[in-house]
Amino acid sequence: MSLNLGPLFEPFSLKSLNLRNRVAMAPMTRNFSPGNVPGEEVAAYYRRRAEGGVGLLITEGTTIDHPGANGYENVPAFHGEAALAGWKRVVDEVHAAGGQIIPQLWHVGAVRKEGMEPDPTVPGFSPSGLYAPDKANGKAMTQQDIDDVIQAFAQAARDAKTVGFDGIELHGAHGYLIDQFFWQGTNRREDKYGGSMANRQRFALEIIQAVRDAVGPDFALVLRFSQWKMQDYDAKLAETPEALEQFLMPLSEAGVDIFHASQRRFWESEFAGSDLNLAGWTKKLTGKPAISVGSVGLAEDFVSGTFMSQQAAVAQSGIDELVTRMQADEFDMIAVGRALLQDPEWLVKVRDGRDSDIEPFAKKSLTTLA
Ligand SMILES: Cc1cc2nc3c(=O)[nH]c(=O)nc-3n(C[C@H](O)[C@H](O)[C@H](O)COP(=O)(O)O)c2cc1C
Secondary structure: OOOOOHHHHOOEEEOOEEEOOOEEEOOOOOOOOHHHOOOHHHHHHHHHHHHOOOOEEEEEEEEOOOOOOOOOOOOOEOOOHHHHHHHHHHHHHHHHOOOEEEEEEEOOHHHOOOOOOOOOOOOOEEOOOEEEOOEEOOEEOOHHHHHHHHHHHHHHHHHHHHHOOOEEEEEEEEOOHHHHHHOOOOOOOOOOOOOOHHHHOHHHHHHHHHHHHHHOOOOEEEEEEEEEEOOEOOOOOOOOHHHHHHHHHHHHHHOOOEEEEEOOOOOOOOOOOOOOOHHHHHHHHHOOOEEEEOOOOOOOOHHHHHHHOOEOOOOOOOHHHHHHHHHOOOOOEEEEOHHHHHOOOHHHHHHOOOHHHOOOOEHHHHHOOO
């Protein structure tokens, strides 16, 4: 391979993170934890990616200790002795393989439907009882509910540190609970948590502050956010760089160390008149490190490639563009999702120029924990 892949393989250090390179595995829900406990196979799945050279593993979304946090079957919990022991095994195996790992702490909000495990009588909890602007579900949260969830995020972060994780990621993206507060479409509150962006981000700010108090100043705190929502792929929290700055700066000042700016195709510019993508703008506006993501090594994006067509092909697409952007210091790290889900050795194959050995992503890989 003639590409200079150097920028992908530079180490990265920040607080509790000391990463051997700039490649992260993107958080991907796998539904392979019966009883909400991640078992040996889950540990082996993450270990294989660490053995494949990935610098930072970001776990699948794992639910905080609140009755409404979970929205899907067989998702690992981040509370209770058995689940935390399962996570400790994951951490130990990833560390033994030279990787670092952070859990993605998750509350699904109004995505939860009644009937879902662990207690089928528990409804979805959300800012205004809305799954989407025109779709009601579950209950609007009381102040007590809000306080409970904030404390549950803080407890999960504390437990992450105790178990030996290298930091945490808060799932503030894609239309789940934290994002339901950010997004006007699902936040119609008239109290201090609704209305202006300053109010809509208050919930996240209080979580970040509580997490920071729980883990201390030196434990890396990553916030994942997105413009797009699974309820509306065209939704936007910020239409302009100025609006993005207003959104990001308070979060940065509250204690976010790294922003993980989720977009579906990393090469797409965020605002007209500039090539910068969402992570690029985030780094420029906040001065904080940023992780980008979206269709690395794939021909089709997350939505069309995963859920609409049989196969997304072309294992190597976009690597040259990625390296060029990283060389220019547009963002600090890149998260890779489906390419690594399909092929645990994707990164070493890219590094060694073994393009034809890379397994192209196929939807079938979603059905196994290989
Ligand atoms: C099967 C699957 C599960 C996912 N689960 C999560 C999740 O739990 N949390 C999250 O923030 N994003 C989740 N995502 C989105 C990915 O983290 C990533 O942003 C997306 O797949 C785009 O990256 P890619 O094109 O490299 O796959 C998921 C994606 C897939 C394919």
